[in-house]
Amino acid sequence: MNTIDAITSRRSVRKFKDKKIPNEILEDILKSAMFAPSAYNEQPWQFIVIDEKKLLDEIVNIHPHAGMCRTAALAILVCADLSKEKTKDMWAFDCAAATQNIMLAAHENHIGSVWVGIYFRKDYMQAFKKLLNLPKDFIPISLVPLGYSDEEIKKVERFKKDRIHYNSF
Numbered sequence: 001m002n003t004i005d006a007i008t009s010r011r012s013v014r015k016f017k018d019k020k021i022p023n024e025i026l027e028d029i030l031k032s033a034m035f036a037p038s039a040y041n042e043q044p045w046q047f048i049v050i051d052e053k054k055l056l057d058e059i060v061n062i063h064p065h066a067g068m069c070r071t072a073a074l075a076i077l078v079c080a081d082l083s084k085e086k087t088k089d090m091w092a093f094d095c096a097a098a099t100q101n102i103m104l105a106a107h108e109n110h111i112g113s114v115w116v117g118i119y120f121r122k123d124y125m126q127a128f129k130k131l132l133n134l135p136k137d138f139i140p141i142s143l144v145p146l147g148y149s150d151e152e153i154k155k156v157e158r159f160k161k162d163r164i165h166y167n168s169f
């Protein structure tokens, strides 16, 4: 799969087969996350791999739009680690780039995923910190449930020429 094919054919997956993700693929996915660009190359992220069924089921109770965790093989919680950041206010962007890399690397390996937003919702952030016993410097940004897709993935067209502007609007 080339990069543009991967980007344009990826779709959110919210229903997964009961099948484990091999460790070497998971490591590839996490490695891809760590190759994301970050401001001043600070790489201010931490990744919590959640593969215990009990925890995945618990997430459904703390996030109303994370029902897909019920069938996910695992989920990766992408956290900003403020202790690793010297510049201010860039970590959310860095973690967003890492999140996108996770999804594209998963897709390359025929694994479905979906971005579940956490950042900005103080109640969700607090609930994840408590559930996973995270240090105070960690800020949960996004959750990516992963698994082999049990959905039909439809092709879409999103290219809009009228959103492109040269030099001025």
Ligand SMILES: Cc1cc2nc3c(=O)[nH]c(=O)nc-3n(C[C@H](O)[C@H](O)[C@H](O)COP(=O)(O)O)c2cc1C
Pocket: 010, 011, 012, 013, 014, 065, 066, 114, 115, 116, 117, 118
């Ligand atoms: C910041 C962000 C937060 C999102 N939060 C959720 C969520 O909580 N639950 C969910 O099912 N999908 C969530 N999504 C996925 C979007 O709904 C999805 O990406 C969008 O509908 C486009 O579909 P596609 O991913 O198939 O291209 C989120 C996506 C982003 C970028």
